Each structure stands twice: as C-alpha cells, then as structure tokens.
Amino acid sequence: MRAAAGSQSLEIQIHPGDIRKRVRYFFLSRRHLILWSVLALLYLAGVTLAAAVAPGVVGGLMSRREYQGLISERRLQGERLQALVGRMEDLDRHAQSIGLRMEAVFLVYGLPPARPRVEARPAAAADSRSIYDETIGEGRRLQGRLRERLQDLDTSLGAVRAFEASHPEQVRTTPSICPLLGSDLVLVGTFGKRRSPFTHEMEIHSGADLAAPVGTPIHATADGVVAFAGQVPLGRSAHWYRYGNLVIVQNGDGFFTLFGHDERVEVRAGQRVKRGDLLATVGNTGWATSPRLYYEIRRRDAGGVYRPVDPLIYILDRHWPNEDRLLVAARTAPPLQVFEPLPVPADRHH
16 A cells, blocks of 8 residues: 555555456545544544444333333232232121121120220321322221220130030020021012002001912021911911911020911920920911911010010021111110910920
C-alpha cells in the first residue's frame, strides 16, 4: 500500500502468494478515505453506545418481567384470600347454626339462656393501600366473630355436660328426637293459631303435623310409660276423638308426649318404653286430611299444669325453617292459657 505521487489518492496493491497470478490494484481518493473513516468512527461509536446502554435495557426488561410476575402473584394471592374469606363465612354460618341448636338444648332442659356477648365495635379502617384491603378487613372481622362464637359454644357445651351428668333421669325423660326417622316426612302443620281445615274457624293447634307414608314407624322420643293407647271415645272427648288412634306417653314427671292419627298401635297402657322404641305407625285415622302424625308435647310448669309447648323445639336431630324465630317465640311468647285437658290423669306417677 502506498500513496500515489503527486495525487490525493491512495494506491493499494494486493500481491497473491502465487507469482503466476497477477497483482490487484485499488485506488482510493481522498473523498473515499474520509467517507470510510467516518463510517468506521460511526461504527465504533455505535458499538461503544451499545455497550454502555445494554445493561440498562436488559435491566429494564428484567424489571418488567419481575413486575408482571408480581402482578400475577398478587392476583393469585388475592384469589386465595377471597377463597379463605368465603370458607370463614361458611364456618361462621355453621357455628351460628350450632349455636341455635345449643340454645334449643338449653330451652329443652329448662336452663337459663346463655348470657349474650357484647360485641366489640369494629376498629376504624386504615388508609387503603391495597385493592384487597376490604377483603382483608372482612376476614379479620370474621376471624374475631368466629373466635367469639367458638368460645361461647365451648362454655355452653360445658354447662350442658355438667347438667346431663348431674340429672341423668331428667335427660332420659326429656323429649329430644324426631318421632319419625329418615327423611321421608314433610312438616305440614305447626304449633300456634291456624284456620281449621274442617270448620274454617281460627283455632289453637297444640302440636305439629308431620306428613309421611302410611305405615311409617313412630318412635318414642323419651323414656316413659304408656298412659293411653287406642282411640278416645267420642262421648268422652270430641276433641281427642278427632285424633283417631292415639298413643300418650308420660315421660317422668315433666312431660307428656302424644302421637295421633296412627294406623296401628304397637304398645299398650302401662308399658314402659325407652327413647327410640316403636309405638305405632303413621296412619290416616280420625280427622286427618292425609296420612300424617300429630305430635304434641305437654310440659309441666311451675304450678304443676301440663301446658302444650312447640314440639319442633324439642326435635334436636332435625333442622326447621326459621329456627331462630321459633326459639325467640318459645322464650318470649306467653304460655297457652286455653287448651284441652289431657284424656288421662296428669298426676299419675310411676
């Protein structure tokens, strides 16, 4: 390579290793040299800039990926949080249902109602910093309420266990189960005022009607002695004659249980029975519009009078609609003052 004499150009000669091949010549003018020099400088500047900027670009790309990962993780954790809060809501409803059942046990045993807990006022909400703040707050409220319910249930359960241990005879003679087993029954008549399906006049319905297929077994709901089994003659009592075949059990000194509209009676007067024993079968005798069991409970009050009480409260192995209202009515409603006397002596002891 050499500069051409007396000119502003550069001569480049390429001599091949084989002498038999000719020499190649390249001539570069001043303008070509300047152009290639500029291109070389631009290339070097580009390489230098790329080397300087590359870490930031890569870091930005990595930060974006990390950010998207954090967004996905937050979404996943939010879904888990909402699922946990939903589970806590289910547990709270279940604990509330058990609390109602425990309150019914207190009422059945004649225990004073549990002291109501004074609920703490919710704390003021902090400034929102997350889209899940409301869900987190609801979860904390549910956690506190659930903890209180469980503490109350534990206290109530201890009181019931202590009562049952010290009053075994009263436990055995207290009606507490459904007289019809299985699920093939429908509540068609409740305790209280109703319009008679026969006279269309308002009357007091002193028991509950449980519709079931003819022949369904009827079981004793507590230990006791059969006080009556059969049909009350019309001349003796028109009221009790309407219930067709009837079984009456005296359960200790605290209760009478009555089972009407029976198809077949399986016990006799004076027979001792235990909770769960077969008494009769469901029928359609007496004044009944369809096959059903008429179930009535009479409880002895402080004056020694056996008054009708809502039998649904004393069926602890089943759930009924509006159980909370039933419990409130049983606690607050005045006892029935007008009702038909039992067709058997209420002062019988055994």
